[in-house]
Amino acid sequence: MSLTARGHLATALLLLPALLFIAVWFVTPLAQLFQLSVSDKAGPFAPYAQLLGSEVYRRVFVNTLWLALTVTAISILLAYPTAYVLTRLKGWWWTLAFYCVLFPFWISVLIRTFAWMLLLEKNGPINRVLLELGAIDRPLELLFNAGSVHIGMVHVLLPYAVLPIYAAMIRVDHRLLLASDGLGAAPLMTFLRIYLPLTMPGVTAAAVFVFLLALGFFITPALLGGVSAITVAMLIEQLVNERLVWSLAGAASFILLAVIFALLALAARFVPLGQALVAR
Amino acid sequence: MSAGRSVAFAGIARSFGAVQALRPTDLAVAAGEFLTLLGPSGSGKTTLLNIAAGYIAPSAGRVLIDGRDVTALPARQRNIGMVFQNYALFPHLTVAGNVAYGLKARGRPADEIARRIGDALALVQLDGLGERAISALSGGQQQRVALARALVIEPDVLLMDEPLGALDRQLRKHVQLEIRRLHREHGRTTIYVTHDQEEALVMSDRIGVMRDGRIAQLGTARELYENPIDSFVASFLGESNLLDGRLISVNHGRARLDVPGLGVVEGVAADGLEGMSDVAALVRPEDVAVEPARGGWPARIEEVVYLGDLTALKVRLANGQDIWCRRHARLGVPAGAVTIGWEAAAIRILPRSQPTKTEERTP
Numbered sequence: 001m002s003l004t005a006r007g008h009l010a011t012a013l014l015l016l017p018a019l020l021f022i023a024v025w026f027v028t029p030l031a032q033l034f035q036l037s038v039s040d041k042a043g044p045f046a047p048y049a050q051l052l053g054s055e056v057y058r059r060v061f062v063n064t065l066w067l068a069l070t071v072t073a074i075s076i077l078l079a080y081p082t083a084y085v086l087t088r089l090k091g092w093w094w095t096l097a098f099y100c101v102l103f104p105f106w107i108s109v110l111i112r113t114f115a116w117m118l119l120l121e122k123n124g125p126i127n128r129v130l131l132e133l134g135a136i137d138r139p140l141e142l143l144f145n146a147g148s149v150h151i152g153m154v155h156v157l158l159p160y161a162v163l164p165i166y167a168a169m170i171r172v173d174h175r176l177l178l179a180s181d182g183l184g185a186a187p188l189m190t191f192l193r194i195y196l197p198l199t200m201p202g203v204t205a206a207a208v209f210v211f212l213l214a215l216g217f218f219i220t221p222a223l224l225g226g227v228s229a230i231t232v233a234m235l236i237e238q239l240v241n242e243r244l245v246w247s248l249a250g251a252a253s254f255i256l257l258a259v260i261f262a263l264l265a266l267a268a269r270f271v272p273l274g275q276a277l278v279a280r
Numbered sequence: 281m282s283a284g285r286s287v288a289f290a291g292i293a294r295s296f297g298a299v300q301a302l303r304p305t306d307l308a309v310a311a312g313e314f315l316t317l318l319g320p321s322g323s324g325k326t327t328l329l330n331i332a333a334g335y336i337a338p339s340a341g342r343v344l345i346d347g348r349d350v351t352a353l354p355a356r357q358r359n360i361g362m363v364f365q366n367y368a369l370f371p372h373l374t375v376a377g378n379v380a381y382g383l384k385a386r387g388r389p390a391d392e393i394a395r396r397i398g399d400a401l402a403l404v405q406l407d408g409l410g411e412r413a414i415s416a417l418s419g420g421q422q423q424r425v426a427l428a429r430a431l432v433i434e435p436d437v438l439l440m441d442e443p444l445g446a447l448d449r450q451l452r453k454h455v456q457l458e459i460r461r462l463h464r465e466h467g468r469t470t471i472y473v474t475h476d477q478e479e480a481l482v483m484s485d486r487i488g489v490m491r492d493g494r495i496a497q498l499g500t501a502r503e504l505y506e507n508p509i510d511s512f513v514a515s516f517l518g519e520s521n522l523l524d525g526r527l528i529s530v531n532h533g534r535a536r537l538d539v540p541g542l543g544v545v546e547g548v549a550a551d552g553l554e555g556m557s558d559v560a561a562l563v564r565p566e567d568v569a570v571e572p573a574r575g576g577w578p579a580r581i582e583e584v585v586y587l588g589d590l591t592a593l594k595v596r597l598a599n600g601q602d603i604w605c606r607r608h609a610r611l612g613v614p615a616g617a618v619t620i621g622w623e624a625a626a627i628r629i630l631p632r633s634q635p636t637k638t639e640e641r642t643p
Contacts, residue, residue: 178335179368182355183382183433193381197372 037250047251068214079161144226168202284469285346285436292341319490361430376410382433400432512633535629541599547627567626568605576621
């Protein structure tokens, strides 16, 4: 056996377990779901037509996209300065800050979402403090609206924004900033013309990450959002669990998947995503 | 033509924690001068350069540019042109974008910027490459962009930190002469940092040899080569053979030392030699005459290196010490036992600097 052939065999063997797992537990159910979505009594594409034709269902899709967009924007705005601080810290402080960023990863999304419910509810600590201080005369409706969904989702998704931006930032050669300074650039110019463009691939990667995760988010909007803030994921859950129309649920899933693929393709045109996601 | 400004360091020192990177140093660089700081890594030369640029604040002392105290000013307010070791070109900008950067920072009008980019690229012979991406340039071209970017802002001082380190040897020689030509044209005060003695010799008006955070000796290349103050400077600049021994006497500018296993060597005494004990005789390879056995030190040829124009010979003396010497290749190599000799007037007797880190130098 030649060396290259042996190398190819080794590669195939190393990838095999993961490929098998994905084939059995992901691709097969996906194919079955597709099968369900096109086997409606009313015709193969009736569920798709029903979803896209209905004003109500369209609103759910637009809501979901809009929610994902705003959550992404807020996450990036919060993550950028956080990631920058991480690059400036050293030793023990760096370790502490980094664990603070990673810590939410280790607590289940469900628990974190319940925690926000407790904090935001009518008799929760935030309302109680505001009442005590006399800032308000009756409890604020903090829960079950767009605000609470944003707070909960940004909290969960922030680490996904911080890490790619941080990876892009530590790759910026410090001497470029010195060079800009030496050429007479004010700190704002150095930031806008050197630092920001060079960290932009990280920002794009973070935005894509957060946006895609936000699109498919279920638990947090389901628990913290009201009936007005229904997302595609919640819709699918309702279609399956309450209305038992698998064909509509399957179609909704595949429309979401198509949107995600389209957005990924669009993003890939502007940034080499693989390069942005993996730190050298 | 001199568009440069003088630079003066007064009692400049810098410590990093417990490490004293730069001991209190005074240095005056004349307007338009090309001064090279030459030394091994860790000698403080880059620290001194970064203090001149404003990238590192000194622990003590003052920096004056054209007589004005700039010690407290950040780099962006000093009007310096810096060329970094890795060039530090902005990878997301074109060649023209890099060169324009300092002019944009100064708020110059667009037509002036365009004209000055053209002039600067012509100066470094990169005409027409303005729209290229940095990554599409060779190392030598990137080096020139870095120079153009630093020069286009008409800096008071041009600072260069080992700018040729990343180039291959052939290109380095070419760029050395190029930098020299450019310096004659722009006439800007230049402080150049290198560990390469050849670069220092080719380009500099004066050279400051640095060691252990201080300037060991400052002078023209000729002064340093012919009159090094100690064995460190002698070994760092030019090829050298050092014969260690004990000083016997100093008389009317002549000194004699006793080299163990060899005998008495005589030469011209360096300043301040009186009263010293550990000294060294500096014998430059070109001053050594290798003859078929006659009068002189008996020696044996250990190695012959053909260099084209010259032949380098390594000969071993009776006490086991090796001496490198050079002679015209045309003269051929004497066979068998030889003797080596030199004229006492060509030999310098120097204080021995402790501890010398001089490794055996190749010819």
